[in-house]
Amino acid sequence: MIALVxxxxxxxxxxxxxxxxxxxxxxxxxxxxxxxxxxxxxxxNRHYKLVDxxxxxxxxxxxxxxxxxxxxxxxxxxxxxxxxxxxxxxxxNLNLALQVMEITPRVVLCLNLIDEAKRKGISVDILSxxxxxxxxxxxxxxxxxxxxxxLKKTIAALVEGKLECSPRRIEYDDExxxxxxxxxxxxxxxxxxxxxxxxxxxxxxxxxxSKLLEAIRSYLHLEGEILI
Amino acid sequence: xxxxxxxxxxxxxxxSVAGGGMQRRRLLDLGFIPGSxxxxxRCSPTGNPTAYLIKGTLIALRREESDMLFVKML
Numbered sequence: 001m002i003a004l005v006x007x008x009x010x011x012x013x014x015x016x017x018x019x020x021x022x023x024x025x026x027x028x029x030x031x032x033x034x035x036x037x038x039x040x041x042x043x044x045n046r047h048y049k050l051v052d053x054x055x056x057x058x059x060x061x062x063x064x065x066x067x068x069x070x071x072x073x074x075x076x077x078x079x080x081x082x083x084x085x086x087x088x089x090x091x092x093n094l095n096l097a098l099q100v101m102e103i104t105p106r107v108v109l110c111l112n113l114i115d116e117a118k119r120k121g122i123s124v125d126i127l128s129x130x131x132x133x134x135x136x137x138x139x140x141x142x143x144x145x146x147x148x149x150x151l152k153k154t155i156a157a158l159v160e161g162k163l164e165c166s167p168r169r170i171e172y173d174d175e176x177x178x179x180x181x182x183x184x185x186x187x188x189x190x191x192x193x194x195x196x197x198x199x200x201x202x203x204x205x206x207x208x209x210s211k212l213l214e215a216i217r218s219y220l221h222l223e224g225e226i227l228i
Numbered sequence: 229x230x231x232x233x234x235x236x237x238x239x240x241x242x243x244s245v246a247g248g249g250m251q252r253r254r255l256l257d258l259g260f261i262p263g264s265x266x267x268x269x270r271c272s273p274t275g276n277p278t279a280y281l282i283k284g285t286l287i288a289l290r291r292e293e294s295d296m297l298f299v300k301m302l
């Protein structure tokens with residue numbers, strides 16, 4: 001199972017259509033994909049289920065459609081997550097990429113609209129970017145199929161374990177790191193480790209993201225107060 | 229000065245983001261980060277909301293949100 005996430009209007013649904021051959025409606029307005037859409041494709045005799053998620057600036061959601069994206073990455077734990085980024089405004093897109101990398105190590109950064117970026121005089125140093133982030137980076141132009149084979153190959157290599165990612169881990173200051181450790185030890189007996197990334201959850205608890213705790217509670221059918 | 233006071237067509241650099249919790253986090257996630265350049269592109273008839281160009285994307289903010297952002301005029 002492969003998830004597609006990205007900022008609004010970066011071409012997630014176009015990538016989705018190109019990969020699956022489907023005609024999922026694409027449109028240039030926000031909130032177009034309010035629910036997730038699913039599709040399939042085959043590559044090297046393997047079946048892939050692809051899930052297109054609503055556009056999102058952050059995994060700390062402020063609207064129901066962003067919650068869909070957060071819940072999926074957080075609870076459904078896809079085998080690989082493709083972060084679709086607009087190559088022309090990479091800086092703002094990397095925020096989400098880093099957040100996704102904090103939850104899951106198996107991430108591919110898909111630099112879409114690379115032709116538009118070129119037209120604007122922006123060239124991206126793919127190799128350095130990939131090295132800095134610790135995840136594969138694939139430039140694409142979804143509309144004319146450019147880079148799509150590469151994307152499929154990269155996904156396959158990740159899923160089959162032929163390619164190892166070591167996403168750059170963001171270190172916080174000592175106080176936060178101490179808190180994270182402390183909270184992690186409290187989470188341990190309550191929630192199975194296979195279910196959620198503890199470090200990420202601990203950071204959200206420090207953020208005071210009460211909605212996330214609500215989501216976890218309903219997801220796990222936990223009774224009463226969990227944590228803190 | 230507050231981002232709210234930035235006139236249409238003018239640009240500034242964000243100096244600080246006030247407030248706390250998820251509201252502040254949200255503004256940061258949208259790209260309103262200290263040191264970033266921001267331009268007031270247009271505003272609705274009442275001035276609320278107003279559209280700002282930030283890191284290559286237009287984002288509309290309500291006055292309560294732009295009041296939390298402080299800028300230096302360019």
